[in-house]
Amino acid sequence: xxxxxxxxxxxxxxxxxxxxxxxxxxxxxxxxxxxxxxxxxxxxxxxxxxxxxxxxxxxxxxxxxxxxxxxxxxxxxxxxxxxxxxxxxxxxxxxxxxxxxxxxxxxxxxxxxxxxxxxxxxxxxxxxxxxxxxxxxxxxxxxxxxxxxxxxxxxxxxxxxxxxxxxxxxxxxxxxxxxxxxxxxxxxxxxxxxxxxxxxxxxxxxxxxxxxxxxxxxxxxxxxxxxxxxxxxxxxxxxxxxxxxxxxxxxxxxxxxxxxxxxxxxxxxxxxxxxxxxxxxxxxxxxxxxxxxxxxxxxxxxxxxxxxxxxxxxxxxxxxxxxxxxxxxxxxxxxxxxxxxxxxxxxxxxxxxxxxxxxxxxxxxxxxxxxxxxxxxxxxxxxxxxxxxxxxxxxxxxxxxxxxxxxxxxxxxxxxxxxxxxxxxxxxxxxxxxxxxxxxxxxxxxxxxxxxxxxxxxxxxxxxxxxxxxxxxxxxxxxxxxxxxxxxxxxxxxxxxxxxxxxxxxxxxxxxxxxxxxxxxxxxxx
Amino acid sequence: xxxxxxxxxxxxxxxxxxxxxxxxxxxxxxxxxxxxxxxxxxxxxxxxxxxxxxxxxxxxxxxxxxxxxxxxxxxxxxxxxxxxxxxxxxxxxxxxxxxxxxxxxxxxxxxxxxxxxxxxxxxxxxxxxxxxxxxxxxxxxxxxxxxxxxxxxxxxxxxxxxxxxxxxxxxxxxxxxxxxxxxxxxxxxxxxxxxxxxxxxxxxxxxxxxxxxxxxxxxxxxxxxxxxxxxxxxxxxxxxxxxxxxxxxxxxxxxxxxxxxxxxxxxxxxxxxxxxxxxxxxxxxxxxxxxxxxxxxxxxxxxxxxxxxxxxxxxxxxxxxx
Numbered sequence: 001x002x003x004x005x006x007x008x009x010x011x012x013x014x015x016x017x018x019x020x021x022x023x024x025x026x027x028x029x030x031x032x033x034x035x036x037x038x039x040x041x042x043x044x045x046x047x048x049x050x051x052x053x054x055x056x057x058x059x060x061x062x063x064x065x066x067x068x069x070x071x072x073x074x075x076x077x078x079x080x081x082x083x084x085x086x087x088x089x090x091x092x093x094x095x096x097x098x099x100x101x102x103x104x105x106x107x108x109x110x111x112x113x114x115x116x117x118x119x120x121x122x123x124x125x126x127x128x129x130x131x132x133x134x135x136x137x138x139x140x141x142x143x144x145x146x147x148x149x150x151x152x153x154x155x156x157x158x159x160x161x162x163x164x165x166x167x168x169x170x171x172x173x174x175x176x177x178x179x180x181x182x183x184x185x186x187x188x189x190x191x192x193x194x195x196x197x198x199x200x201x202x203x204x205x206x207x208x209x210x211x212x213x214x215x216x217x218x219x220x221x222x223x224x225x226x227x228x229x230x231x232x233x234x235x236x237x238x239x240x241x242x243x244x245x246x247x248x249x250x251x252x253x254x255x256x257x258x259x260x261x262x263x264x265x266x267x268x269x270x271x272x273x274x275x276x277x278x279x280x281x282x283x284x285x286x287x288x289x290x291x292x293x294x295x296x297x298x299x300x301x302x303x304x305x306x307x308x309x310x311x312x313x314x315x316x317x318x319x320x321x322x323x324x325x326x327x328x329x330x331x332x333x334x335x336x337x338x339x340x341x342x343x344x345x346x347x348x349x350x351x352x353x354x355x356x357x358x359x360x361x362x363x364x365x366x367x368x369x370x371x372x373x374x375x376x377x378x379x380x381x382x383x384x385x386x387x388x389x390x391x392x393x394x395x396x397x398x399x400x401x402x403x404x405x406x407x408x409x410x411x412x413x414x415x416x417x418x419x420x421x422x423x424x425x426x427x428x429x430x431x432x433x434x435x436x437x438x439x440x441x442x443x444x445x446x447x448x449x450x451x452x453x454x455x456x457x458x459x460x461x462x463x464x465x466x467x468x469x470x471x472x473x474x475x476x477x478x479x480x481x482x483x484x485x486x487x488x489x490x491x492x493x494x495x496x497x498x499x500x501x502x503x504x505x506x507x508x509x510x511x512x513x514x515x516x517x518x519x520x521x522x523x524x525x526x
Numbered sequence: 527x528x529x530x531x532x533x534x535x536x537x538x539x540x541x542x543x544x545x546x547x548x549x550x551x552x553x554x555x556x557x558x559x560x561x562x563x564x565x566x567x568x569x570x571x572x573x574x575x576x577x578x579x580x581x582x583x584x585x586x587x588x589x590x591x592x593x594x595x596x597x598x599x600x601x602x603x604x605x606x607x608x609x610x611x612x613x614x615x616x617x618x619x620x621x622x623x624x625x626x627x628x629x630x631x632x633x634x635x636x637x638x639x640x641x642x643x644x645x646x647x648x649x650x651x652x653x654x655x656x657x658x659x660x661x662x663x664x665x666x667x668x669x670x671x672x673x674x675x676x677x678x679x680x681x682x683x684x685x686x687x688x689x690x691x692x693x694x695x696x697x698x699x700x701x702x703x704x705x706x707x708x709x710x711x712x713x714x715x716x717x718x719x720x721x722x723x724x725x726x727x728x729x730x731x732x733x734x735x736x737x738x739x740x741x742x743x744x745x746x747x748x749x750x751x752x753x754x755x756x757x758x759x760x761x762x763x764x765x766x767x768x769x770x771x772x773x774x775x776x777x778x779x780x781x782x783x784x785x786x787x788x789x790x791x792x793x794x795x796x797x798x799x800x801x802x803x804x805x806x807x808x809x810x811x812x813x814x815x816x817x818x819x820x821x822x823x824x825x826x827x828x829x830x831x832x833x834x835x836x837x838x839x840x841x842x843x844x845x846x847x848x
Contacts, residue, residue: 426781
């Protein structure tokens with residue numbers, strides 16, 4: 001057998017050193033690691049939520065609500081364009097059916113004028129199409145948002161929701177949450193260490209759109225009373241059946257808030273808010289103009305309270321009181337600080353694992369892994385003797401490499417991932433088995449030990465590649481198409497396939513080559 | 527030094543003689559699997575069925591009957607309880623609630639309230655999962671797609687590396703293994719969840735791995751022994767690779783049995799499926815994948831026409847040897 005080339009020795013040594021060095025941080029506690037200098041490897045394997053405990057929530061942005069809101073604002077836009085001081089374009093039946101905004105002109109001759117006024121509402125998008133298509137026929141005008149415009153709006157709403165979700169989750173002090181988009185309209189939230197996510201679910205369940213409106217005093221609040229145009233009826237936030245009729249026009253909205261804190265007023269928990277410059281100006285003007293009248297504080301289409309304006313509020317600060325308890329006031333303050341969601345979020349899926357189960361799973365996985373390794377190692381030695389030991393060194397290094405790669409990539413180790421590693425232990429020796437069986441065959445046909453080993457490795461090589469590529473295909477498909485824990489399994493399996501090919505072909509060959517050079521055996525015990 | 531030899535040297539078992547028997551056995555098992563699957567279906571976990579799964583830990587083993595009647599009276603439909611690994615671990619499964627995802631969420635809090643009023647703080651929640659109806663439907667589709675794409679990808683790879691006869695044979699063996707595994711899930715009532723799909727795909731990978739090793743040898747022997755009949759060639763190849771086939775199955779099974787016994791309750795279903803799959807996959811490479819080649823017309827000529835560059839080196843070695 002030729003000398004094992006020096007460059008290969010160097011490659012094997014570097015890879016093995018990498019495997020060992022980058023696995024080591026996993027045996028050291030986090031506090032020790034944080035004290036180490038920067039140049040030392042400190043990354044540990046990322047434990048999945050099923051191993052460290054935590055909560056996984058899959059949220060969906062309510063696409064219907066996004067669309068409705070889009071149509072509502074288009075209706076507002078039409079109204080504002082047609083009604084202009086001193087030059088009104090008369091119309092009736094303005095509204096939308098969820099797909100199309102439409103109205104009828106009082107005078108069909110106004111068609112050109114109306115279309116001209118509305119032209120600001122229809123803009124050219126990046127793809128060259130108009131976002132809103134305006135059509136008219138005999139005084140009946142329709143405005144239809146294009147499919148692309150709706151998708152763009154939904155996408156923007158999801159982006160904005162992700163940002164708001166992130167802020168809300170951050171405010172609760174969860175460590176290292178993961179918040180990411182999934183598919184077109186979904187948000188995946190992973191909260192390590194949170195095994196009872198009720199509060200977070202409650203916080204994410206609120207859109208928290210805060211607005212201030214004047215109360216419509218001209219209307220009859222009685223249940224049967226007709227609601228005048230430009231006003232709407234909203235229920236009280238306390239479920240007492242009470243309703244309010246308020247002006248639709250928004251005095252100030254929550255977007256103009258600068259800060260919100262839970263405080264106490266006369267022993268009652270309240271939320272103190274502070275407006276930004278614009279908000280303070282709007283609020284100041286509205287309160288100045290309406291002293292003595294009540295205004296409504298509306299949160300997600302429910303009236304929190306409707307206090308009377310006793311005097312103009314010019315400082316930009318106000319207090320929301322509404323029979324909160326301490327936690328309620330704190331949560332509302334948090335929601336207002338983090339901002340409103342553009343649309344409600346639904347929780348599609350929840351998976352929460354307590355810390356006990358995670359710890360049990362890790363312990364069970366470790367035991368299964370260790371016993372699996374011992375069983376396979378003993379069996380390999382019993383079958384191949386010294387060569388079995390070479391294979392076992394390769395197997396051990398294989399485990400180090402899997403752990404090192406997982407650590408460096410920051411990949412997540414899940415319970416199925418541990419199963420993947422244990423399975424890899426069994427399958428990793430396959431390449432060595434193929435090689436050793438080939439060597440045995442070559443010896444049987446009378447080759448010298450050197451030639452037999454040489455031929456064994458050479459001939460097993462294509463088989464090993466073919467066999468591993470096929471398994472690799474299965475693992476890759478699992479990784480690409482699988483979700484959550486299955487992905488974790490695929491990652492370890494894939495890394496295991498690659499590293500086992502390396503250790504079987506390079507490392508064990510190097511060991512055998514060293515051994516043969518030293519001993520120069522006349523016969524091969526295999 | 528004494529060494530274990532699973533298969534003695536120069537073993538020559540006439541596998542192809544048993545092929546009709548093997549085809550009948552496999553055929554019966556496949557029909558049986560399909561039959562059971564169609565009549566009984568899977569014991570679907572919440573991943574695919576939607577619904578709620580809660581695992582609680584208690585200080586002392588609770589009376590399951592009491593708990594069942596307490597939770598069963600909540601009007602949430604079917605509530606199943608079982609101990610999970612030990613007496614103080616209880617798995618609570620609740621059927622999918624009518625309505626959307628928020629209905630599942632409400633049911634979870636109803637259960638938690640009931641448990642709190644029955645047991646106070648003597649219980650801890652080890653796991654709470656719920657999956658809404660849309661997500662579970664999507665998971666079914668994604669899982670089916672994954673298995674189909676995997677089988678197709680293997681077919682193409684083997685077609686490219688070998689030739690079409692082999693790729694048909696390999697896929698026959700794969701489909702055989704997947705159907706039997708499906709039948710196993712249907713018969714044993716082991717919960718069918720995302721991990722089960724991972725198991726099936728791994729079985730696909732393992733089975734093809736085994737098959738490829740045998741095929742590789744058949745291809746090589748075609749070049750080496752021009753005078754042997756196709757049947758003799760196939761039989762020789764199976765025998766030559768038999769030690770490797772059994773060795774690898776044994777090491778993999780050793781690891782899987784360790785996983786089954788010590789890996790914990792959550793992973794046990796996965797380990798069971800994998801153990802079954804390894805046994806079936808090994809069987810199918812010997813008794814299905816290789817003999818099938820004989821029946822789809824693999825011949826010497828065919829093999830030479832579709833010569834394969836990568837095998838030429840092995841060819842040269844063989845000449846030197848003979």
